[in-house]
Amino acid sequence: MCGIAGILLKNGDSGIDTGPALIDMLDGCQHRGPDSTGFALYESGEEGQLKLRFHVGSDNEAGGAIASLKQVFDEHGARIIEEERIAGSYRVVVRFRGDLQKFSYAVEHAAKVVSIGESLEIVKDVGGAHDVDDTYDVHLFRGSHGLGHVRLATESDVKPEASHPFWATGFADVAIVHNGQITNYWKMRRRLERRGFAFATDNDSELIAVYLADKMNQGIPLKDSLASSIDDMDGTFSFLVSTRDEIGYAKDRLAAKPMIMFENDDLIAIASEEVSLNRLFPGRALDTREPPPGSYRTWSRSI
Amino acid sequence: MVTIDLKDLSTREANEGIREAAARGDTVEVLNPDARHHIGVGVIHAVDIHVRGSAGYFCAGLTDTPRFHIERNAGWGLADNMYRGSVVVGGNAGAIAGVAIRGAEVVIRGNMGSRAGQVMKKGTLLCCGNANFMAGYMMYGGRMIILGESGERLGEDMTGGEIFLGGDLVSLGSDAMVTDIAEDEIDDIRAFLDRYEVPFRGSFRKIVNAGKKLRYGTPERQVRSIPYFNFSGDSDYWNHKVQEDVYIKSQIGRYRVRGYGGARELPHLADLAFARDIVPGAVGEDPVSRVRMHTLIGGKNGAKPLDLTMPVLIAPMSYGALSRSAKQAVAIASGMAGIAENTGEGGMSDAQRDAAGQLIFQMLGGRLGWNIHDMNRADGLEIYISQGAKPGFGGQLMAKKVTKELAEIRGIPAGIDLRSPSRHPDILGADDLVIKVEELREATGYRLPVSVKLGAGRIHDDIKIAVKDGFDFVELDGMQGSTGAGGAEVMEYVGIPTISAICEAERALASIGRRQDIEIVLMGGLRDGVDAVKAMCLGADAVALGTAAIIAGGCIACMQCHVGQCVTGIATQDPDHEKRYKPEIEAQHIYTFLESVRWQIAAITCGLGYDDVRGPCRDDLVALTPEAAEITGLPLCPERRNAGLPEIDAAMERALR
Numbered sequence A: 001m002c003g004i005a006g007i008l009l010k011n012g013d014s015g016i017d018t019g020p021a022l023i024d025m026l027d028g029c030q031h032r033g034p035d036s037t038g039f040a041l042y043e044s045g046e047e048g049q050l051k052l053r054f055h056v057g058s059d060n061e062a063g064g065a066i067a068s069l070k071q072v073f074d075e076h077g078a079r080i081i082e083e084e085r086i087a088g089s090y091r092v093v094v095r096f097r098g099d100l101q102k103f104s105y106a107v108e109h110a111a112k113v114v115s116i117g118e119s120l121e122i123v124k125d126v127g128g129a130h131d132v133d134d135t136y137d138v139h140l141f142r143g144s145h146g147l148g149h150v151r152l153a154t155e156s157d158v159k160p161e162a163s164h165p166f167w168a169t170g171f172a173d174v175a176i177v178h179n180g181q182i183t184n185y186w187k188m189r190r191r192l193e194r195r196g197f198a199f200a201t202d203n204d205s206e207l208i209a210v211y212l213a214d215k216m217n218q219g220i221p222l223k224d225s226l227a228s229s230i231d232d233m234d235g236t237f238s239f240l241v242s243t244r245d246e247i248g249y250a251k252d253r254l255a256a257k258p259m260i261m262f263e264n265d266d267l268i269a270i271a272s273e274e275v276s277l278n279r280l281f282p283g284r285a286l287d288t289r290e291p292p293p294g295s296y297r298t299w300s301r302s303i
Numbered sequence B: 001m002v003t004i005d006l007k008d009l010s011t012r013e014a015n016e017g018i019r020e021a022a023a024r025g026d027t028v029e030v031l032n033p034d035a036r037h038h039i040g041v042g043v044i045h046a047v048d049i050h051v052r053g054s055a056g057y058f059c060a061g062l063t064d065t066p067r068f069h070i071e072r073n074a075g076w077g078l079a080d081n082m083y084r085g086s087v088v089v090g091g092n093a094g095a096i097a098g099v100a101i102r103g104a105e106v107v108i109r110g111n112m113g114s115r116a117g118q119v120m121k122k123g124t125l126l127c128c129g130n131a132n133f134m135a136g137y138m139m140y141g142g143r144m145i146i147l148g149e150s151g152e153r154l155g156e157d158m159t160g161g162e163i164f165l166g167g168d169l170v171s172l173g174s175d176a177m178v179t180d181i182a183e184d185e186i187d188d189i190r191a192f193l194d195r196y197e198v199p200f201r202g203s204f205r206k207i208v209n210a211g212k213k214l215r216y217g218t219p220e221r222q223v224r225s226i227p228y229f230n231f232s233g234d235s236d237y238w239n240h241k242v243q244e245d246v247y248i249k250s251q252i253g254r255y256r257v258r259g260y261g262g263a264r265e266l267p268h269l270a271d272l273a274f275a276r277d278i279v280p281g282a283v284g285e286d287p288v289s290r291v292r293m294h295t296l297i298g299g300k301n302g303a304k305p306l307d308l309t310m311p312v313l314i315a316p317m318s319y320g321a322l323s324r325s326a327k328q329a330v331a332i333a334s335g336m337a338g339i340a341e342n343t344g345e346g347g348m349s350d351a352q353r354d355a356a357g358q359l360i361f362q363m364l365g366g367r368l369g370w371n372i373h374d375m376n377r378a379d380g381l382e383i384y385i386s387q388g389a390k391p392g393f394g395g396q397l398m399a400k401k402v403t404k405e406l407a408e409i410r411g412i413p414a415g416i417d418l419r420s421p422s423r424h425p426d427i428l429g430a431d432d433l434v435i436k437v438e439e440l441r442e443a444t445g446y447r448l449p450v451s452v453k454l455g456a457g458r459i460h461d462d463i464k465i466a467v468k469d470g471f472d473f474v475e476l477d478g479m480q481g482s483t484g485a486g487g488a489e490v491m492e493y494v495g496i497p498t499i500s501a502i503c504e505a506e507r508a509l510a511s512i513g514r515r516q517d518i519e520i521v522l523m524g525g526l527r528d529g530v531d532a533v534k535a536m537c538l539g540a541d542a543v544a545l546g547t548a549a550i551i552a553g554g555c556i557a558c559m560q561c562h563v564g565q566c567v568t569g570i571a572t573q574d575p576d577h578e579k580r581y582k583p584e585i586e587a588q589h590i591y592t593f594l595e596s597v598r599w600q601i602a603a604i605t606c607g608l609g610y611d612d613v614r615g616p617c618r619d620d621l622v623a624l625t626p627e628a629a630e631i632t633g634l635p636l637c638p639e640r641r642n643a644g645l646p647e648i649d650a651a652m653e654r655a656l657r
């Protein structure tokens, strides 16, 4: 019940910027999900610094949440370099060199984490692509790659934290957008929980993110992690994943969820519908490809 | 040549322009299509339409006779349901290319996505490149030609038609097999390829249905029917019906199929009562003249609403399950009563169209009988997702009822046990559904209300999706709803009761503050005007009656609708049986019954102290059982059980005298 998009710029020659590109692509498929919109954006950060984003809610709650966060920062030796409140969210950059998983589980208890990473920042909220941009200035992002998601919600009040992209709780810089449904969710989740991982939501997309991050943490390349995800996950899915240097996709064997891609020397763009890709190149017929069922692939940026 | 530039136009404006030009016989050129959806849907004139670029979903869908030329790619659902005419795609086509085509020629010069040709019935789908997963899935007829690789599971569950494969066979689908090709078939293919200037000199393999799944193995032995009241309610445990059931299953080794409504006791409208006695004298002599009953349904988003003399519709019932004569009788009666009739599955007949004042045209997953011309002459369009009697299942029509004539209308082979698809080829989630709804609106110029039929299961989520996807109204069906044929266990044990359905729907819509954006027509075991008023007290904007109308028209409730030998001529396709049915006479009976419903609705509305059918509300109801109280949240007042409606009964008696 959603639309997804992703882009990776291979070099600086495309004349396209990630922020505006993702806004356009998502606006092009907003019909697939009018309730909320989100972006996972990558801009290289400083060595040893972490960017954190939280949902802290409105004024009163926000004060409390930020206070408890600062306490956790203190306890874990994270020093604040920059901080900012935007709408119901709180963005902070800290200097941190400890155990990231421990740190992120600890901050999770203080406030709702949206993303943690050296270069990843996730921005998501209710409304359309342009609404979210109006609040968070997504169009200013100039990074190398990013993902986006539009969502139709069935819960009663559309909560920003239930929207995508999802961050792989406990792992820096891994984000996912997903269209579909993982039907062996609880089985997979219990398997991961037994190994000590915690989940911030009951959303199957978070599960995919944690699953992949865990594999990569064991030294398995993203590509191979995607391959095994197709074997391990049941259901219908088309998802995009991003790390600090790569993006990739995987598609289920039933091919029930759409996905289409366009690649040239300068960029790779993937979306639920070609209409999103065409937004990047108005008036041009593109040489696109639909990935076959049960396939996966990755692309890395040149570093 | 007329040029339509999508750079400056909404799709709706563009399509209006395309249709107007086509009607004048002009060639059309579409510039800057930029993969936008629904380009050229609904065109019914034989003109050339050039799409200069790539098209999005459903390009050339719901059309008859145009010739589309798409320069590059096409998205999902290319040429959806296209009758005659042609589409040539210069690049690739997405999933379900050629879905449900019925005579069109579709040529894809590149590759095509998954499930190409799903439920296609007639015409040719040519893919010059590679096909993908499950090409020919559930195809009923026509010809598919694939010059490249087949993809996995070619011809999965195909019923009819032929697939000719020029490239490698990756794997065959269930119930598909390779067979010999005749010389003239090859000649035909060569001629087709030449006509579209496709150079291919390789050889072909032919794939057809293997015939292992078209009929149930052991047919059910015919039994003497045991009437409903002999086995339901407070009957003894191992009653005759249970014994019969065990015996038959010992022969056939599978679930049984039957028609009619649920037989299991469930919380229902009868477990609710009016909170107050009807005020003596309030009903008066002629309540119908004193109560505003006129109801409009379906106008929420600017379409022309159904205009009903009372908040009652006929439930969708298929021509197929019912005979043509029975459908005709219901249609005539609905016209006389000034309410709306519904085609159900299996297409629209002229007789039905003419007789019904207002007619909703229903679209199901098999797209059996679905077409643009009948859409254009309908008064509403309805997407069937599921029904209360068998949520999650498609229609079933046993071979006996799949006659030549019926098969012709539906576009399927005659004499199969037709198990209609339970899913739509192009609706796999709320995200696809919204694009489908738009396609129907685009094709008919946004004139018609678009509704959704939902059998209540997870209604809490489903109704929110319905409102968010822009439906005008929901036909909400509880598990007491009837069917022409369904698996017996499914009918008794799957779904939620009608009163749960409406209460959950109301709560769900209230929770997102969207109740005012959609209308609800409730059905599923409603028997009369009393049930109708109770349903409306719980929130329904109108109700629909299926079984009650059929009984009024002569049904004897033998529950053998599926067999096809209905003695009354209602649920049969056998001309000898149908001869017994007198549509004009039965129409009068159905009409008279509908008037009794009208009278009851009016009388109760008056009696409760209102002068408008929209007056009665939850405060006017109480629950008689703990279950009903729990489900509805109404106060539990078992002492009202025998309160009855004496004043209504007395007035009814006076009126009938």
Ligand SMILES: Cc1cc2nc3c(=O)[nH]c(=O)nc-3n(C[C@H](O)[C@H](O)[C@H](O)COP(=O)(O)O)c2cc1C
Pocket (backbone or CB within 6 Å): B260, B261, B315, B316, B317, B318, B321, B322, B343, B344, B345, B346, B362, B384, B386, B387, B388, B389, B395, B453, B477, B480, B481, B482, B483, B484, B523, B524, B525, B526, B544, B545, B546, B547, B548, B561, B571
């Ligand atoms: C003979 C018969 C055929 C039916 N065919 C359809 C159909 O084609 N499409 C549909 O949505 N529902 C169909 N139904 C279900 C009815 O629309 C409806 O859900 C049910 O009959 C309502 O409950 P009621 O019969 O208790 O009034 C059929 C029901 C019967 C009895």
